[in-house]
Amino acid sequence: xxxxRHLVDGFGIALQPLNVLLALAGVGIGTFVGMLPxxxxxxxxxxxxxxxxAIGVPPESALILLVGIYYGSQYGNSISTILLNVPxxxxxxxxxxxxxxxxxAGRAGPALAASAxxxxxxxxxxxxxLVLFAPVLAEWAIRFGPAEYFALMxxxxxxxxxxxxxxxxxxxxxxxxxxxxxxxxxxPNSAIPRYTFGRIELLDGMDFVVVTIGLFAxxxxxxxxxxxxxxxSATALTGKVMISAKELASTGWTMVxxxxxxxIVGVLPGAGGTxxxxxxxxxxxxxxxxxxxxxxxxxxxxxxxxxxxxASVNGALIPLLTLxxxxxxxxxxxxxxLLGLGITPGPLLLEExxxxxxxxxxxxxVGNAFLLLLNLPLVGFFVRALTIPRWILIPGVAALAxxxxxxxxxxxxxxxxxxxxxVVGYVMRKFSFPLAPVVLGLVxxxxxxxxxxxxxxxxxxxxxxxxxxxxxxxLWLLAIASLAAPLALAKLxxxxxxxxxxxxxxx
Amino acid sequence: MxxxxxxITGAALALEATTFDVAFMTDPVGPKALPLxxxxxxxxxxxxxxxxxxxxxxxxxxxxxxxMGCAVVAxxxxxxxxxxxxxxxxxxxxxTALSVLYRGPLLxxxxxxxxxxxxxxxxxxxxxxxxxxxxxxxxx
Numbered sequence: 001x002x003x004x005r006h007l008v009d010g011f012g013i014a015l016q017p018l019n020v021l022l023a024l025a026g027v028g029i030g031t032f033v034g035m036l037p038x039x040x041x042x043x044x045x046x047x048x049x050x051x052x053x054a055i056g057v058p059p060e061s062a063l064i065l066l067v068g069i070y071y072g073s074q075y076g077n078s079i080s081t082i083l084l085n086v087p088x089x090x091x092x093x094x095x096x097x098x099x100x101x102x103x104x105a106g107r108a109g110p111a112l113a114a115s116a117x118x119x120x121x122x123x124x125x126x127x128x129x130l131v132l133f134a135p136v137l138a139e140w141a142i143r144f145g146p147a148e149y150f151a152l153m154x155x156x157x158x159x160x161x162x163x164x165x166x167x168x169x170x171x172x173x174x175x176x177x178x179x180x181x182x183x184x185x186x187x188p189n190s191a192i193p194r195y196t197f198g199r200i201e202l203l204d205g206m207d208f209v210v211v212t213i214g215l216f217a218x219x220x221x222x223x224x225x226x227x228x229x230x231x232x233s234a235t236a237l238t239g240k241v242m243i244s245a246k247e248l249a250s251t252g253w254t255m256v257x258x259x260x261x262x263x264i265v266g267v268l269p270g271a272g273g274t275x276x277x278x279x280x281x282x283x284x285x286x287x288x289x290x291x292x293x294x295x296x297x298x299x300x301x302x303x304x305x306x307x308x309x310x311a312s313v314n315g316a317l318i319p320l321l322t323l324x325x326x327x328x329x330x331x332x333x334x335x336x337x338l339l340g341l342g343i344t345p346g347p348l349l350l351e352e353x354x355x356x357x358x359x360x361x362x363x364x365x366v367g368n369a370f371l372l373l374l375n376l377p378l379v380g381f382f383v384r385a386l387t388i389p390r391w392i393l394i395p396g397v398a399a400l401a402x403x404x405x406x407x408x409x410x411x412x413x414x415x416x417x418x419x420x421x422x423v424v425g426y427v428m429r430k431f432s433f434p435l436a437p438v439v440l441g442l443v444x445x446x447x448x449x450x451x452x453x454x455x456x457x458x459x460x461x462x463x464x465x466x467x468x469x470x471x472x473x474x475l476w477l478l479a480i481a482s483l484a485a486p487l488a489l490a491k492l493x494x495x496x497x498x499x500x501x502x503x504x505x506x507x
Numbered sequence: 508m509x510x511x512x513x514x515i516t517g518a519a520l521a522l523e524a525t526t527f528d529v530a531f532m533t534d535p536v537g538p539k540a541l542p543l544x545x546x547x548x549x550x551x552x553x554x555x556x557x558x559x560x561x562x563x564x565x566x567x568x569x570x571x572x573x574x575m576g577c578a579v580v581a582x583x584x585x586x587x588x589x590x591x592x593x594x595x596x597x598x599x600x601x602x603t604a605l606s607v608l609y610r611g612p613l614l615x616x617x618x619x620x621x622x623x624x625x626x627x628x629x630x631x632x633x634x635x636x637x638x639x640x641x642x643x644x645x646x647x
Binding site: 050051054055167169170172173174175176177179180182183187189190192194195218221222224225226389390391392394395396398399400402403406407410412413415416418419422423426430431432433445448449452453 | 513520523538540541542544545547548549551552553555556564566567571574575578579582583585586587589590598601602603605606607608609610611616619620623624627631635636637638639
């Protein structure tokens with residue numbers, strides 16, 4: 001099998017000492033940062049991008065580090081969810097139900113262990129899926145022309161908008177904001193300045209690191225000022241982080257099912273970890289039937305969403321790497337980082353830079369093993385880290401954000417811009433405009449415009465070319481369907497969106 | 508209110524977009540297409556927000572708003588002070604200010620801030636050799 005041979009080569013790259021070290025550092029940093037309340041994966045990646053640029057390692061090593069941070073932070077997030085009942089992202093909300101119930105019953109140890117093992121199983125399963133399906137999709141996507149790419153991006157936007165919490169129109173307005181930011185600067189075709197307000201600094205366009213850190217990290221710093229409480233203290237961890245073999249065996253199939261569901265949902269643009277974990281949880285609830293004690297601390301209620309969540313992370317890498325079109329805010333940030341490293345993801349990536357793709361896939365096996373090895377013994381340390389008072393933690397995060405922004409651009413102007421985006425991000429959160437579509441719009445905007453204009457240039461100005469091929473038509477139909485689906489569902493069923501706990505939207 | 512703001516912004520964006528004229532077209536669409544689409548999305552979002560406003564928005568108390576204002580001012584002062592005062596001092600000051608806004612004790616806050624600024628300096632300048640400003644004040 002061709003993929004298998006490539007994967008063996010990939011292990012040759014992933015097992016180089018530097019790359020092993022970076023995978024370890026990535027999952028370690030990711031776990032730590034993802035665990036801190038209110039930071040989450042998207043901030044972790046955005047803040048650490050300048051660092052990865054600066055350490056001067058080859059692109060595949062930088063990518064191994066960034067992706068390690070990505071899936072490490074997903075796991076870290078579940079630590080604070082289980083112990084403190086503060087899900088940092090929407091995807092961890094389901095884990096909180098049974099995970100925190102187990103903590104209250106004094107069974108935090110088994111819950112954490114189940115979460116670590118489920119993450120590992122879900123992760124490894126889905127890497128297998130990645131290795132299997134990415135080459136197929138890439139081969140198929142080689143036939144994509146500019147019109148198909150344009151339609152694909154429209155689909156990515158509408159899918160993310162329809163899955164975003166709250167109203168579709170608000171999400172579309174957020175997307176519009178991101179696209180507008182993408183147009184700022186010199187137009188690449190005609191070289192006329194657009195929306196630069198006469199500032200030289202804006203001719204180059206908006207840097208996505210500045211926008212992302214402003215919108216997410218700075219607005220978080222402002223938002224947390226609202227929370228006047230001194231912060232919740234971590235529940236003391238009683239007993240060892242152990243799980244009995246019997247308990248573990250009872251979750252075996254749960255993890256496998258969660259992994260498969262998570263992977264499939266993860267591949268779809270827009271859906272991501274939130275839908276994956278909800279779906280896995282409700283599936284298990286149905287499978288368990290009367291034997292389940294879901295909601296009161298059933299260990300399967302932890303294993304299912306955790307496996308699904310980690311699997312969806314790997315699934316989401318497929319469209320990112322083979323099509324060059326991310327389906328979520330976090331993968332959009334990853335795309336920005338890849339472009340900054342001189343890597344252009346797309347159907348040709350596998351052919352032109354096989355080392356990069358297969359090295360990454362292999363390193364994810366390594367990283368997932370590290371995740372398991374690190375987290376079982378280190379949970380006690382992580383719990384202590386959760387007790388850092390907020391007045392040290394949050395200003396520290398702010399300082400890191402400053403340095404990161406200054407390091408990309410080296411100008412005070414970008415710090416002002418970042419602050420501005422912080423205020424905008426805060427107001428957007430207040431009025432329930434989702435933030436992830438902004439980043440997606442900003443990163444995809446230039447690609448979208450380039451493909452639109454290329455398609456139109458090829459057709460000589462005939463808009464019909466956008467709806468000419470079967471692939472393009474299918475993508476347009478999918479885009480329309482994904483926008484119409486939530487509206488139709490809202491009409492059919494009584495309103496019940498109040499039952500979801502409010503969390504920071506982050507996909 | 509936010510809806511009205513959006514509609515007005517959308518209109519302004521569209522108005523600005525019509526000025527993107529180029530002497531000769533390099534492609535049939537030109538630089539106007541995407542900005543006009545964006546303007547339409549703004550107007551659509553704004554109209555919906557106007558017609559169906561969110562009723563559950565709770566604004567924070569004046570006291571919290573004041574602290575947020577202080578934080579924003581601290582960020583802006585930092586941006587202005589950084590090239591002049593240098594990384595270490597301005598970072599220490601802004602982190603202290605933020606800590607106090609988060610109700611940290613003043614003395615502890617400034618100690619933690621200085622440690623943090625020093626640590627970041629070592630990490631970025633020494634370890635990663637990313638330049639951070641020393642401060643014009645000290646060079647002269």
